[in-house]
Amino acid sequence: MNDIAELKQFVEVHGRILGIPRDRLRQVLRRIRHDQDGEPGSWAREWTEAGVELERRGRELEAGRHFNIARFPFVDGPARAQAQERNIASFNRWRSGQSSGIRRLDLDLPAGRVRCWAAGLDAKGGELRPVLLLSGGIVSVKEQFGPILARASRLGVAVVATEMPGVGENAQRYTADSHRMVPDLLDALGDRADVSRTYALMMSFSGHLALRAALHDKRLRGVITAGAPIREFFTDTVWRQNIPRVTVDTLAHLTGEEPATVLQHMTDWALTPQELASLEVPVAYTASGRDEIIPPGDRLLLEQQVRELRMLVHDDVHGSPSHVAESRLWSLRSALEMLGGYAPQRAALGAALSVLRTRQRAAGAFERRAAVRESSG
Numbered sequence: 001m002n003d004i005a006e007l008k009q010f011v012e013v014h015g016r017i018l019g020i021p022r023d024r025l026r027q028v029l030r031r032i033r034h035d036q037d038g039e040p041g042s043w044a045r046e047w048t049e050a051g052v053e054l055e056r057r058g059r060e061l062e063a064g065r066h067f068n069i070a071r072f073p074f075v076d077g078p079a080r081a082q083a084q085e086r087n088i089a090s091f092n093r094w095r096s097g098q099s100s101g102i103r104r105l106d107l108d109l110p111a112g113r114v115r116c117w118a119a120g121l122d123a124k125g126g127e128l129r130p131v132l133l134l135s136g137g138i139v140s141v142k143e144q145f146g147p148i149l150a151r152a153s154r155l156g157v158a159v160v161a162t163e164m165p166g167v168g169e170n171a172q173r174y175t176a177d178s179h180r181m182v183p184d185l186l187d188a189l190g191d192r193a194d195v196s197r198t199y200a201l202m203m204s205f206s207g208h209l210a211l212r213a214a215l216h217d218k219r220l221r222g223v224i225t226a227g228a229p230i231r232e233f234f235t236d237t238v239w240r241q242n243i244p245r246v247t248v249d250t251l252a253h254l255t256g257e258e259p260a261t262v263l264q265h266m267t268d269w270a271l272t273p274q275e276l277a278s279l280e281v282p283v284a285y286t287a288s289g290r291d292e293i294i295p296p297g298d299r300l301l302l303e304q305q306v307r308e309l310r311m312l313v314h315d316d317v318h319g320s321p322s323h324v325a326e327s328r329l330w331s332l333r334s335a336l337e338m339l340g341g342y343a344p345q346r347a348a349l350g351a352a353l354s355v356l357r358t359r360q361r362a363a364g365a366f367e368r369r370a371a372v373r374e375s376s377g
Contacts, residue, residue, distance in 0.1 A: 002035045006246050011069055016321035018065045037077035044070045044079035064090035064143055073139045073250045091143040100150040109184040112172035116162045117142055119152035121192040130197035134161040137204025138250045141168035155345055158193040164206045166254035174254035176269050182213035195219050199335045214281050222338035224331045226286035227318050230298035234270035239295045247293055276305035284310040284334035286327050293318045329353040
């Protein structure tokens with residue numbers, strides 16, 4: 001059973017990444033008292049009922065975000081399993097009402113079935129598009145990438161959203177060899193997209209998979225990630241003692257290990273300085289200066305070893321929830337810059353990023369002036 005206080009703490013981050021307003025988050029959280037599977041006042045039940053309310057009003061994408069949180073951090077019983085099914089069904093209804101051509105892909109890969117959402121495959125005129133491969137971390141499901149999938153035609157790429165092994169509908173087990181999922185997936189897409197030009201926009205722990213895959217598969221031409229574990233997360237035994245329980249429990253669930261031993265089990269998964277130095281692709285990495293999961297030494301190692309690195313650093317906790325829009329725009333623009341060309345799309349993303357940063361500076365200045373007035377009054 002999960003620690004409710006910790007779930008509430010981390011869902012503030014996850015919910016803001018999903019775009020759920022803070023007032024709405026807190027409104028639902030006030031109703032939650034425990035984590036007894038499916039009972040009134042429980043985590044999964046209250047979030048599911050909040051999603052059903054939105055579903056009845058035809059707000060499928062928003063409903064899906066609530067079902068997403070209802071299954072958070074992973075499926076451990078019937079109530080969370082039902083929430084996950086509702087999330088997928090809600091997304092399916094939403095995408096059916098779009099003109100973006102989002103479709104489902106079920107891929108039987110060597111390590112197990114992987115289900116994806118894709119858009120921009122089999123482009124008109126016979127010209128295959130380069131691939132933007134999307135994946136979240138250990139608590140993130142593919143449906144959260146709906147807005148990016150809907151923009152595939154405007155971005156001019158084939159967008160494929162998947163999940164980490166063991167997450168959502170990914171039937172694979174999370175192991176030391178899970179990075180092989182990436183080349184296996186590209187093999188399966190080979191006749192529907194230009195997989196020789198693949199760019200992985202893979203967050204957190206899936207970013208670690210992408211970096212390792214890029215060491216061996218030349219079809220990966222760039223990696224864009226955020227808060228990905230690199231080395232010290234896996235090897236620093238002192239840091240390990242303070243990693244949040246929800247992270248440890250989720251890793252244990254995905255790997256099939258016990259919570260008490262899962263981090264020790266993953267020690268050999270660390271990337272070495274030599275491997276990082278041998279990366280031949282550009283890497284764009286968003287770091288959080290107050291990250292409570294990824295140690296600061298991982299960011300420093302990237303800066304020391306990766307030959308072509310772009311770094312965006314926020315004064316924030318893991319996932320940088322107060323900077324979601326900026327990180328998303330920066331990451332998409334970084335991907336298009338790696339691709340080369342796409343000048344109109346890059347210009348539009350750059351302009352949006354500039355406007356956003358101007359507003360953030362103005363808001364920050366207003367907050368500082370308000371704080372000064374309050375302290376002096």
